[in-house]
Amino acid sequence: MTPRTPSIRPTSLRTHRCGDLRREHIGQLVRLTGWVARRREHGEHLAFLDLRDASGVVQCVVAEHIDARSEYVVSISGTVRARPDGTINANLATGEIEIGEAEVEILGTAEPPPFPIDQRADAVDEGLRLEYRYLDLRRERMQRNLRARAAVNSAMRASMESQGFVEVETPLLVPSTPEGAREFLVPSRKEHGAFYALPQSPQLFKQLLMVAGLDRYYQLARCLRDEDLRADRQYEFTQLDIEMSFVGVDDVLAAISDAVLDAAEAVTGTRPGEIRRITWREAMERFGSDKPDLRFGMELVDLGEVFSATAFKAFAGSGAIKGLRVEGAASTYGRNQLDKLTDRAKSLGAKGLVWIKVAADAALESPVAKFFSDAERDALLDATGAKEGDLVLIVADEWHRACEVAGTLRNDLGRPPVHEGPYEYVWVVDFPLFVGQDATTGRPLPGHHAFCMPHPDDLERLEDEPMSVRALAYDLVLNGWELGSGSIRIHDGALQRRVFHLLGISDEEADRKFGFFLNPFRYGAPPHGGFAVGIDRLVAILAGEENIREVIAFPKTQSGSDPMTGSPIAVEPSHLAELGLKIIP
RNA sequence: GGUCCCGUGGUGAAGUCUGGAGUUCACGCCGGCCUGUCAAGCCGGAGGUCGCGGGUUCAAAUCCCGUCGGGACCGCCA
Numbered sequence: 001m002t003p004r005t006p007s008i009r010p011t012s013l014r015t016h017r018c019g020d021l022r023r024e025h026i027g028q029l030v031r032l033t034g035w036v037a038r039r040r041e042h043g044e045h046l047a048f049l050d051l052r053d054a055s056g057v058v059q060c061v062v063a064e065h066i067d068a069r070s071e072y073v074v075s076i077s078g079t080v081r082a083r084p085d086g087t088i089n090a091n092l093a094t095g096e097i098e099i100g101e102a103e104v105e106i107l108g109t110a111e112p113p114p115f116p117i118d119q120r121a122d123a124v125d126e127g128l129r130l131e132y133r134y135l136d137l138r139r140e141r142m143q144r145n146l147r148a149r150a151a152v153n154s155a156m157r158a159s160m161e162s163q164g165f166v167e168v169e170t171p172l173l174v175p176s177t178p179e180g181a182r183e184f185l186v187p188s189r190k191e192h193g194a195f196y197a198l199p200q201s202p203q204l205f206k207q208l209l210m211v212a213g214l215d216r217y218y219q220l221a222r223c224l225r226d227e228d229l230r231a232d233r234q235y236e237f238t239q240l241d242i243e244m245s246f247v248g249v250d251d252v253l254a255a256i257s258d259a260v261l262d263a264a265e266a267v268t269g270t271r272p273g274e275i276r277r278i279t280w281r282e283a284m285e286r287f288g289s290d291k292p293d294l295r296f297g298m299e300l301v302d303l304g305e306v307f308s309a310t311a312f313k314a315f316a317g318s319g320a321i322k323g324l325r326v327e328g329a330a331s332t333y334g335r336n337q338l339d340k341l342t343d344r345a346k347s348l349g350a351k352g353l354v355w356i357k358v359a360a361d362a363a364l365e366s367p368v369a370k371f372f373s374d375a376e377r378d379a380l381l382d383a384t385g386a387k388e389g390d391l392v393l394i395v396a397d398e399w400h401r402a403c404e405v406a407g408t409l410r411n412d413l414g415r416p417p418v419h420e421g422p423y424e425y426v427w428v429v430d431f432p433l434f435v436g437q438d439a440t441t442g443r444p445l446p447g448h449h450a451f452c453m454p455h456p457d458d459l460e461r462l463e464d465e466p467m468s469v470r471a472l473a474y475d476l477v478l479n480g481w482e483l484g485s486g487s488i489r490i491h492d493g494a495l496q497r498r499v500f501h502l503l504g505i506s507d508e509e510a511d512r513k514f515g516f517f518l519n520p521f522r523y524g525a526p527p528h529g530g531f532a533v534g535i536d537r538l539v540a541i542l543a544g545e546e547n548i549r550e551v552i553a554f555p556k557t558q559s560g561s562d563p564m565t566g567s568p569i570a571v572e573p574s575h576l577a578e579l580g581l582k583i584i585p
Numbered sequence: 586g587g588u589c590c591c592g593u594g595g596u597g598a599a600g601u602c603u604g605g606a607g608u609u610c611a612c613g614c615c616g617g618c619c620u621g622u623c624a625a626g627c628c629g630g631a632g633g634u635c636g637c638g639g640g641u642u643c644a645a646a647u648c649c650c651g652u653c654g655g656g657a658c659c660g661c662c663a
Contacts, residue, residue, distance in 0.1 A: 038623075038624075038625095040621090040622050040623060040625050040626095041619080041622095041625090042619055042620050042621070042622065042625080042626090043618075043619045043620060044619090044620090045620055046619090046620040046621070046622085047620095047622090048621080048622055048623065048625085050623070057623095059622085059623065061621085061622095063620090070613090070614095083621090084621070086621085087621055087622075087623085089622095089623060091623085092623080095623090112595070112613070112614060113595090113596095113613095114595060114596075115595080115596055115597090115613095116596065116597095116612075116613070116624090118624075119624095120596080120597075120612075120624080121596085121597095123596085123597055123598090124596065124597075125591095125592085125596090125597090125655070125656095126655065126656075127654070127655045127656090128596085128655095130655095179663050180662085180663040181661085181662050181663075182661080182662085200662095200663085203663095225662060226662095227661055227662040228660085228661060228662080230657085230658080230662085231656090231657075231658095233662065343588095344658095347587095347588075347658085347659060348659075349659095435663095445663080446663055447663080448663060449663045450663075452663090547656095557654090557655065557656085558655075558656065558657085559654085559655080561654090563654090563655090
């Protein structure tokens with residue numbers, strides 16, 4: 001991380017911070033405060049205390065016996081001096097100096113911590129770490145992560161300010177809206193039976209700020225979604241949320257790119273190059289994902305041509321046939337593992353998985369090889385580039401599913417850990433306006449949300465071929481994680497009604513559900529669009545963490561609890577009564 | 586709602602498949618020794634409801650069922 005070294009004034013309790021001391025301080029009488037990180041005793045008349053504060057660690061030499069144990073909070077006075085020859089510690093930033101003739105005053109004693117306060121705690125049960133999060137956060141790794149997060153926030157704010165964005169805070173108590181993620185509800189005390197919702201995002205408010213003429217809005221916004229938690233998902237998370245007026249797609253991407261690249265540079269010290277773009281269609285075709293991880297190859301191979309006239313029933317008539325070449329895996333994948341891969345494919349919704357091992361002389365080893373003609377075999381090897389010793393996996397299904405399943409297998413088999421390799425940012429553009437259809441009504445379902453602008457080139461097909469219409473919607477992806485998404489919004493009432501009608505939402509229903517949001521657009525709404533970047537995910541990847549809990553000070557477990565506070569917890573019956581609530585056992 | 590993995594002195598791990606005395610290793614903790622260490626070293630010691638409950642068995646950390654907690658994933662996350 002680029003060391004941002006704010007000048008820390010002395011306080012009434014200390015003259016310096018431990019980690020700031022260097023050769024230039026030699027000779028100075030200093031007073032330090034911090035925690036005893038480690039103690040090395042050499043009898044009555046020599047002991048080394050490693051003193052730790054937020055800035056780092058410094059070695060103090062104590063000549064008299066003092067009972068200062070691990071994690072005791074102490075004040076140490078002494079003179080900075082050069083370490084004797086041969087005792088310099090190159091692994092320590094302060095390793096050239098030490099505090100000599102240190103006098104120790106114990107400010108507070110400490111029980112032995114339930115786990116070590118050093119890198120060894122990386123292996124400690126995470127539930128225990130979360131129960132004692134205040135001790136976990138003392139550790140260098142967590143301090144580094146929280147500071148990286150602060151650096152990201154700071155860089156993003158600076159970027160937004162320099163681009164003319166205005167920070168506006170939007171409400172946390174908002175109306176419940178029918179679409180989207182499950183909401184957390186907050187009961188109204190004054191109107192029993194009525195509820196606020198906590199915002200999934202400030203979406204509606206930020207668009208109203210455009211109607212209001214703010215021109216450019218941003219916020220480091222807390223968002224809350226009552227959906228199951230994952231490595232990259234918490235109930236509450238933070239987004240850099242922006243909205244801009246009088247812009248097209250390129251303008252929004254440029255604004256966000258600036259902020260994200262600035263943030264990345266603030267953490268890593270290196271500014272990534274311009275973020276490349278890929279269309280959604282191409283991402284699905286080549287990587288089988290709308291959040292492709294571009295750090296590795298193993299691109300999907302379209303085998304529709306190869307098997308266009310195949311006799312193999314499982315392939316014939318499929319919407320798409322996608323192949324995946326796994327180099328050198330023929331010998332390492334036994335029957336058991338191949339069965340597991342097949343189960344994985346099925347759990348992802350595929351009808352099955354075809355596996356083919358390439359043996360000597362281009363012979364195919366597979367339960368279904370007998371269905372392939374020689375020409376198909378040659379074309380398959382040619383298309384995939386598979387050679388002896390390689391494994392080829394093939395998924396045949398409806399186009400989207402075939403791509404998705406093959407893409408997930410690609411990730412399963414080839415994806416490096418998130419902290420390895422380069423940072424591969426990519427804009428995924430031209431998302432479809434609709435994804436899939438409602439099982440009962442057959443109506444198309446919105447891809448991003450119902451207020452997303454259709455691609456102008458596709459507008460004429462809106463009613464006739466809605467599923468082929470692209471949206472002015474885009475995602476930012478980093479190393480296979482979706483960092484955020486956004487779109488140009490519909491600002492025209494007539495077009496909005498056309499989209500609603502396609503979604504099966506009548507004027508009356510639209511007015512009932514979104515009236516407070518749509519009516520303002522009758523009073524002059526500028527063309528506008530926006531984006532939101534998931535801060536937790538960005539920081540996690542930049543910090544080399546595989547889980548966003550590692551970059552959140554006080555996260556929840558996967559089941560949504562907080563082992564430190566015990567939340568969620570039951571409340572007093574009187575509390576419930578005041579809110580007009582009753583618990584159903 | 587579902588699939589899978591994990592739970593053993595304060596911490597981390599081995600032991601579980603193939604039942605046989607709470608066994609082992611490292612760290613930490615407590616005490617002693619030690620004047621240049623830096624995850625100090627040496628000696629000694631304490632510390633356990635093998636997550637919990639039930640079952641099978643002469644015998645359960647180990648096998649079976651249930652349950653709780655943690656994690657990964659599917660569904661879900663416009």
